[in-house]
Amino acid sequence: MAMANAYLTSSFTSIRLRPSDFSSVKSFPTTKSHLYLLVSPRIDSTRNKNVMMCASVDGVDSMSSSSFSLKSGPETDYVPMPIVLIDQDTDPDATIVQLSFGDRLGALLDTMKALKDLGLDVLKGTVTTENSVTQTKFFITRLSTGRKVEDPDVLERIRLTIINNLLKYHPESSERLAMGEAFGVKPPEKKIDVEIATHNHVKEDGPRRSLLSVETADRPGLLLEMIKIMSDINVTVESAEIDTEGLVAKDRFHVNYRGAALNSSLSQVLVNCLRYYLRRPETDEESY
Template identity: 25%
Template sequence: MILFAVFHVTDQQGNKLSDDGIAERIQQSLGPRARSFRSLRRSVGVQAAAEHTTIELTGRDRPGLLSEVFAVLSDLKCNVVTAEVWTHNSRMASVVFITDEATGRPIDDPDHLSKIKKLLLYVLKGDRDKRSANTAVSVDSTHKERRLHQMMYADRDYDMDGADCGSASDRSKPLVTVENCVDKGYTVVNLRCPDRPKLLFDTVCTLTDMQYVVYHATVIAEGPEAYQEYYIRHTDGCPISSEGERLRVIHCLEAAIRRRTSEGIRLELCGEDRVGLLSDVTRIFRENGLSVTRAEVTTRGSQAVNVFYVIDASGNEVKSETIEAVRQEIGSTILRVKEDFYSKSPPQEGVRFSLGNLFRTRSEKFLYNLGLIKSCS
């Protein structure tokens, strides 16, 4: 099967790409050396890689959990090089890259790794979580965000039974329809939600991890909303065959979109990196009644460049004086409040939609004329 696709892309600010190396890096990533992704098998994994040791965590989310995780790593003389944390539907998943505090090298001592896993598992389980009772050593190293999708999918964060879904989640709920196109033998997935960076990545990764093949697709991202249409079949060549499977696809796509639609106030920390910085920062969040809903931790040379999304741990609106107190304690010059650029107006509820009824972009016209896009309507 030959893949033919046309993409019109900009940077996150909507500007034309000026870096000539981006296209080259994309070509390299699509070459024969591109690596596949293996499914998650355990809830806590530790793996030695070339430059760091990778830790994977999944568990029930609760206020102060991230603070406890980073405190354990700090106590065990682990330096966090980079990390990403997602929360959704009362679940948490995290991928953390660490090195030995003393040597700056990957941690490969079996006893040390065993102790790390044991203590982190103890923190994750707490006294309520029954899903995170297993530990294992990972085999493959993968893209952090792709791995997080796999981890949360394996942890069934899309299962809404008994979920604590507040108003913030309702506001960000996408509209997803799944219908069979009987005469063509495809299942057609239509999706409409506020546009944001990496939305296409999130939806395609989810369909792939659910063992579906995308044969034709149309993506329109103009203005505040995004519209996506996928013609899919299962890897066995069959379209969706049951109501249960149809609902599962809808719930999984909704979850994939909402994992990155962060709730809370965006705090950006940029300053000199040091051992124990994350432990101290997240402890201050916890002591001031803040809970982290998502985090991106990066080290660039000697600088720490971190992003945290925080909410009030009691479920109340975060007070401005609380944020200012946190900034004063951490350092107002290195911790700044930023508007969440993912927050956009949701699509209207109850509106049926189809990309076949929308205006066609230049790339869509091109694919349509080639016969690669054909509406079922």
């Protein structure tokens, strides 16, 4: 892919691109509220002091998190809610990973490098700013197959990798993340009561599948644990949306039993199994 120079200005109203830099792109849409970033092997951001974000898959040009800060006002004590969303449904060809941390967003090169180290290819990225909240989306596929990520183990590794990067480059996020208890500089002040936080239910989603919704206290290995529970009772997961909102995990799974929607009896069995395992005080080591 040809060398690309992308400048994202602090006003968030324009992108300046060299048409000659893109050999395979016919058009490149821009709007005031959405900034589109084409990921290339190298993007040079050194020519503009107002650059807010640039991307490099190989991480060679990785810069310090302060270079990417979207925070323009004075420092405050308020720590925004960190959100990591893994979306398997919206795009048929790619897994979408969305990251937001209020108006603070940095170390994006390092995040992309970490994803590549997992054997993933970042196809493109988008940045959206709304009501002072900045959201970054990465569209990723498996580097070996060019297809979206299906393996639950890889999905969990993606989630934990992004959370690890948040803890590393935004240490203040540790007080809003479950992993901040063990790996952050400051543990969460308020811990989630698992008994109160855990809710799960199943509803119909057509004749061939059901929709399982799970809300519980977050912890490492949570996704793998839930997938294993479903596998143990022969429930197949077709797709998933994995949403980590601070200390809470809010996940949705499209599931079926032998190609059909779950009946009421099996739905109740699944709910009971999840309730039992998710309300355990600790996760077994083999779930990590």
